Amino acid sequence: MPATDPYTVQIAPTTHAYVQPDGGWCLNNAGFISDGGTTVLVDTAATERRALRLREAMREHGAPLPRIVINTHHHGDHTYGNAVFTPGATVVGHTSCRREVLAAGHQLHLIWPQTDFGDIRVTAPSLTYDDRLTLHVGSTEVRLIHPGVAHTAGDTIVHLPEESVVFTGDLVFNGGTPFLANGSLRGSLRSLELLRSLGARTVVPGHGPLTDPSVYDATERYLRYVAELAEEGHAKGLTPLEVARRADLGEFASWRESERLVANVHRAYAELDGEPEGSPLDVAAVFGDMTAMNGGEPVACHA
Numbered sequence: 001m002p003a004t005d006p007y008t009v010q011i012a013p014t015t016h017a018y019v020q021p022d023g024g025w026c027l028n029n030a031g032f033i034s035d036g037g038t039t040v041l042v043d044t045a046a047t048e049r050r051a052l053r054l055r056e057a058m059r060e061h062g063a064p065l066p067r068i069v070i071n072t073h074h075h076g077d078h079t080y081g082n083a084v085f086t087p088g089a090t091v092v093g094h095t096s097c098r099r100e101v102l103a104a105g106h107q108l109h110l111i112w113p114q115t116d117f118g119d120i121r122v123t124a125p126s127l128t129y130d131d132r133l134t135l136h137v138g139s140t141e142v143r144l145i146h147p148g149v150a151h152t153a154g155d156t157i158v159h160l161p162e163e164s165v166v167f168t169g170d171l172v173f174n175g176g177t178p179f180l181a182n183g184s185l186r187g188s189l190r191s192l193e194l195l196r197s198l199g200a201r202t203v204v205p206g207h208g209p210l211t212d213p214s215v216y217d218a219t220e221r222y223l224r225y226v227a228e229l230a231e232e233g234h235a236k237g238l239t240p241l242e243v244a245r246r247a248d249l250g251e252f253a254s255w256r257e258s259e260r261l262v263a264n265v266h267r268a269y270a271e272l273d274g275e276p277e278g279s280p281l282d283v284a285a286v287f288g289d290m291t292a293m294n295g296g297e298p299v300a301c302h303a
Contacts, residue, residue, distance in 0.1 A: 004302060006050075008057050009210060011202050012163035014140045016061055018054055020045070023176050023207035024256050026108070026115070026303035028077040030054055031167055031204055033160065034063035035138030041066035041089070042158050042167045042204075044081030046108065046303040048118025051081025068092055068135065070144065071125055072169025072206065073152045074100035075182075076108035077303070082123035092133070093125030094146050097154030100182075101125070111287070112301040145198075147171065149184045149278040150191040151206075157191075159198050166200035174208030174215050176256040178222060180267040181286050184277035185230075189223050192216045208256075222252050226261070230268030240265035241289045259293035262286075 004027060006020045011031075018030040026046040033040045039058065045051040055065065069086070071079050071093040079101055082091050093101075101124035109117060135142040145157040151170040158167035170179065171191045180188060195203075196216055203211045233243035244262035252258070263286045270279060291298050 006053065006057070008061060010061075011204070011210065012160065012165050014137060015160060015163055015165055016063070017204045017210055018057060019210065020050070021209075022256065022302075023173065023205075023209070024302045025299055026077045026112070026301040028170075028207055029204055030078075032058055032063050032066065033137045033140055033142055034058075035140065036062060037064065038137050039063045039066040040068045040070060040135060040137050040142055041085060042070045043072055043078040043169070044069065044084065046077035046080050046301070047116065048081065048084065048120060049116075050303055051084040054081065055084060065089070070156060070158055071097055071101070072156045072158065072167065073097055073154055074104055075152070075170065076104065078169070078206070079123070080108065080117060080120050083119075083121040086123055090127050091123060091125045092127045092129070092135075092144070094154040094156050095128040095130050096152070097156065098125040098128050100152060100154050108301065115301045115303060117303075145194070147187070147191040147194050149187040151178075151180070151188065152182045153278040155183075155191070157195065157198075159200065161198075164199070164201040165204065166195065166198055166202070167204045168195060168206060170206035171195065172203065172205040172215055172219055173255075174203075174205040174211045176207050177252070177258055177260040177264075178219060179257070179260045179263060181263045181281055181283075182278065183267070185223060185227060185264065185268045185271055187277050189220065192220050192223075222255075225252065226264045226268055230265050230272060233265065234269055234272045240269055241292060244289070244293055257299070259290040259299060262289040262293050
């Protein structure tokens with residue numbers, strides 16, 4: 001199977017995960033909850049073509065087109081495909097997610113101008129919440145939980161308590177490097193404690209293969225590693241790029257998109273400087289440093 005061929009896995013009686021290998025840039029996961037009459041979709045995809053393929057996968061598994069689309073956060077790989085499912089579906093997200101979708105616009109087009117995204121009409125959540133929101137798909141309870149600023153300011157955890165399933169969005173990258181440029185290092189650590197408290201046995205990460213709660217421990221080790229690197233580098237007056245270039249990734253060396261380390265150090269530096277969690281970073285500087293870490297080659301969208 002080519003690395004980018006998506007597949008669908010039934011993970012509970014009413015719930016399927018939609019996985020897009022290998023989980024690199026622009027290859028996110030999605031999922032759907034359906035009782036055969038009503039469907040809720042969790043996230044869409046980075047391109048019109050991939051969103052249409054997701055729609056077809058839902059039909060192949062007997063799920064009607066969704067009445068509700070949940071966005072776990074605003075990044076285009078999770079939201080660009082929203083318009084494929086509207087106006088038949090209502091898009092739901094955190095209040096900050098709506099604001100960030102509208103502010104970002106066609107941001108992925110600017111980052112990856114050579115990618116064929118298709119007909120992308122930016123479609124922000126039209127139904128928003130601030131802390132928690134509960135939906136019902138037949139007898140299945142679907143809880144939306146805002147963890148605070150973490151991967152972004154507008155993250156949503158989708159928890160199915162009776163099925164012991166959680167969709168983490170990009171709070172978790174299984175086998176991939178976390179990305180904190182729009183969020184918070186401290187907040188990401190707090191979000192892991194929240195995820196642990198939910199006790200879900202099946203974890204659908206934002207990117208990468210399906211997994212279990214052990215992924216939280218690996219993610220926490222990485223985040224604490226970044227915090228330690230940043231504290232030492234900040235005290236010595238090193239730039240984030242100097243810190244990242246000197247780093248020994250150790251157990252994290254095999255994780256995809258290791259160039260994100262420098263972006264994460266930028267975020268850690270901002271917090272060490274007393275900036276609010278989620279405060280804007282210099283996007284040009286962050287992506288410029290990631291390009292430098294990537295051997296001078298811009299990071300690639302794999303959609």
